[in-house]
Amino acid sequence: MIKRSVRPLFSVVFVFAAAAATLCFRTILSGGAGDSFIASDAGLTQKLPPVFNATLLTFAAVDLGQDSLKQNVEQLVDGNFRTARNNRQRSFLSAGRYRLDIGARSARGGPIDLRSPEFYRLWLEFRRYLQDWWRHRHFDPDIMSNMVNVLKTSKMAGISGSGKKYKTCAVVGNSGILLNHNLGSAIDNHEFVIRLNNARIGGFERFVGSKTSLSFMNSNILHLCARRGGCFCHPYGEKVPIMMYMSQVAHFLDYTICNSSHKSPLMITDPRLDVLTARIVKYYSVNRFLKETGKPLEAWASVHGGPEFHYSSGMQAIMFALGVCQKVSIFGFGKSDSAKHHYHTNQKTELSLHDYLAEYDLYQDLVKSPEAIPFVSDKFKFPTVIMHR
Known part of the structure; x- marks a missing residue:
């Protein structure tokens, strides 16, 4: 997961901005994304679009780790990894704060000669991928309407050149509540099935199914897979495409090394979708925090990890599905005192940098009132969403 420090100057600016935003605290509590109604000529009521609080929107749009992330990208792009030491072959390359492990992960399965054309090619591709990702990492409210273009260019089955969406999609989470129903x-039965973070399905088929159309993961998973011979990361079969979001920018090296060895598409989420998802989850998290605690805005960061706060893999997968599917069914999202955290592991606690309750609020709005979801362009029409609990 992303763990980024915030530079001192940025921290001062943020605290000042948060303190100013607190002046509108009472307005946020009373003027959130509630429904508004007016009387029609026939004496009936007509539902109007929700009115979003400007202060809360502005606060949610602030990326606390942006400054640090920019510094990290610059270090990786400018670092001279080839001359860090005198060894021609080694497992780690160092530049600044980064030590990038490339030992025994070349296409040949052996150590990479740092003076070889192979390393030079990998280095150039690594920089190109990272720079292109950073160049496109900005807020774009229309990105949801462009999700099908990602699949068109990746040659995934079922997506035509016209941008046709899948009719039915299932996003399968990993919650233990899946074990409560067959x-x-x-x-x-869905046309397109998305699974998360390589969750095991063997032995659980009657609860979670066996079909997989897309393996969705965070880049930490690929980083672990890259240590294996041939970058093996295919629990659902080598022909199943993989999509991941970059939880650490250093993982672009793993992507660079593994990309050529994958028999099916290995894709990275559009960074504009990453930015949009981050804003939405922060909006819901802050809104819940204010209503439940009554504390001021600036107190939110200390409770939710500040720059480390991040959306879950499941939320990102659902956001992606909303853009490529006509109907989205959500399975295995939610908690129960009688259910395990993950259906396939014995993990008992959640990651503190995620606000799962805020994400569940979002899912409820997807089902009942998608117009209440901020930051998404009015041009985008949300698909029908069904949540199975």
């Missing part, structure tokens, strides 16, 4: 057949 939903395997219902999941497999």
